[in-house]
Amino acid sequence: MNIIILVKLVPDLVEELTVDASGAALDMAWLRLIINEFDDHAIEQGILLKERGGGQVTIVAPDVEGIDDVLFTAAAKGADHLIKVKGDFSAGVNNHALARALATVVKGLQPDLVLTGVQANNDIDGALGPLLAGLLEMPYVGYLSGVAIDGAKTKVRKEYPGGLIAEMEVTLPAVLGVQAAEQPPRYVAVSKVRQVMKTSTIEEQSASPLDPSGGPKISRMFQPETGGRATMLTGTADEVSTQLVGIFKELGVL
């Protein structure tokens, strides 16, 4: 089983986000990137599949600052091959461009199964998985919380709103969007990651020129703006409740 896991780094929301001078994009200079949480689950699911049924796990990720640490950590968890895709990703690209860049690489790896996080906090133009599946002409199922390999097919658990879960059979090769791995992403000791850094290598592949067409054009990016509709009531509890009753009557709810 040749399992390919796609990983991207997204803005770390622990840091403040600011809009750059163009007014239509995040200021990348102050941004710190972190692995997309759902991609971390995709890695865990892939490693679990390998542990259960054997196979090879390859991690493919666009080359941005911090990617080496993410790749080595995945290797310490059990990934066999690490590939970083070189290209001008540092200014941020939309998922249409990213899917095109990764599709060429993934196709060359002849995957049986492609796993990726079902969504990311910077998915402005839809999730990466379906775009990639379209380019690879493979089936796609997303919002998965369980994957089992059964010969040339895979059985997946897909989550629906309202607490419903469906079990589906998908013919391989396929692209799957992982919502949650069957167990939380494992911890690897720093010493183990440092050891892996000495013994593992990261293969580099070039991306085809980035083509963002098909995605929306962002005309303005801004922080949520404060409206002027809030009224602060002051006074004693009696005064405030009298005012409240007045407001409710005025609005026609009393």
Added chain:
Amino acid sequence: MTPTETKQQSMYDQVLESTPRGERLKLCLQCGDCSGICPFGYLMIHPPSRLIAQLRADRFEKVLETDTVWMCVSCYACTAVCPAQIPLTPGLMARTKEELILNGNVPAELQSALENSQRYGNPLGESPRKRADWAAGIQPEVKIMGKFRQPVDVLWFVGDYPSYHPRVQATAKALTKILHALGVNFGILGPDETSDGDSQRLAGERGLFEMLAERNGLAFSKYQFKEIITTDPHAYNAIKNEYPRLEISYPIRHYTEFLAERLDQLKPLLKQEVKAKVTYHDPCYLGRANDVFEEPRHLIEAIPGVELVEMTHNHKNSLCCGGGGGGMWLDGFQWEKAHVRLSEWRVKEALAVGADILAVACPYETPRFEDAAKTVQGAGQLRVRDITELLVEAMGI
């Protein structure tokens, strides 16, 4: 010998070899004092003495199958009482936790604290850029070394919780007032400061500890100062006893030692009476692990109006607040196993001696004891105060 047996044998050897005075493990006479004094020993399938027995019997895999070693709060009680003077806490227990981590046996809450420490340099998962935000607006300004770029007499290693935890930030602010009142020329590292890593080390993440220590070592090397003081006994222990092994050597004192030395200068400033019965909780890593017992008491006794009373467990025999060795990040796990918190036992002891104030000198303790006081019957009036806060109250500033 099967490969597994080779691994077990080497584990015993590793514990013997990987810690200073580790060879003393051979002297264990299985008296069981360590397991008896351990505050959570009654819940551990393998308390220290039994752990040693399993190691000697080449049955370490039995330990790896269990998770009760995570009840260890690295309080040093076992180490302090061991008649063979085996360094149980920093050696055997930390090494065993390391093996559990390498085997993927890590409680989820601890995992997130370790991941946060790795990524953000603090277990709380806060932005490293905001490490000095607590000092914003304080006058006179708190000098951040990276901005100030001049030598200072004292580099204050603030620590994770005084930097970020809303309750413990009050301790940092109080110490700032005292240092300013004493005219101390001090600075802080701010965003250059990283978690001291001591609790992560004692929770078995040696590699993470080394990574954090290296970052701090680099920060120390960038600036000029005469000595380091710290608000945090865990940072004190790490920088004093562990960093030198990584060739990071700087003189360090806990703030209670630093202030006690200046008691003559401090005393005239303590003008307000604090009429209260105060009891002092010895932090494990200030007292038992590093023998600083009297300086904190001298500071408390210098406050007019205070009557200092001792709890049943005091000095070397102090009870742990439950926060050490990763305990700070294992509250849910330990509650599931014990259905009691060590901090609650301590609050009950404070009540038993009629204390109005439970004085502390470690940043883990104010939130832990305040939380405990909310659940212990009759503890509603007990005030938990860091010594810095008591001094500031007495200074009326």
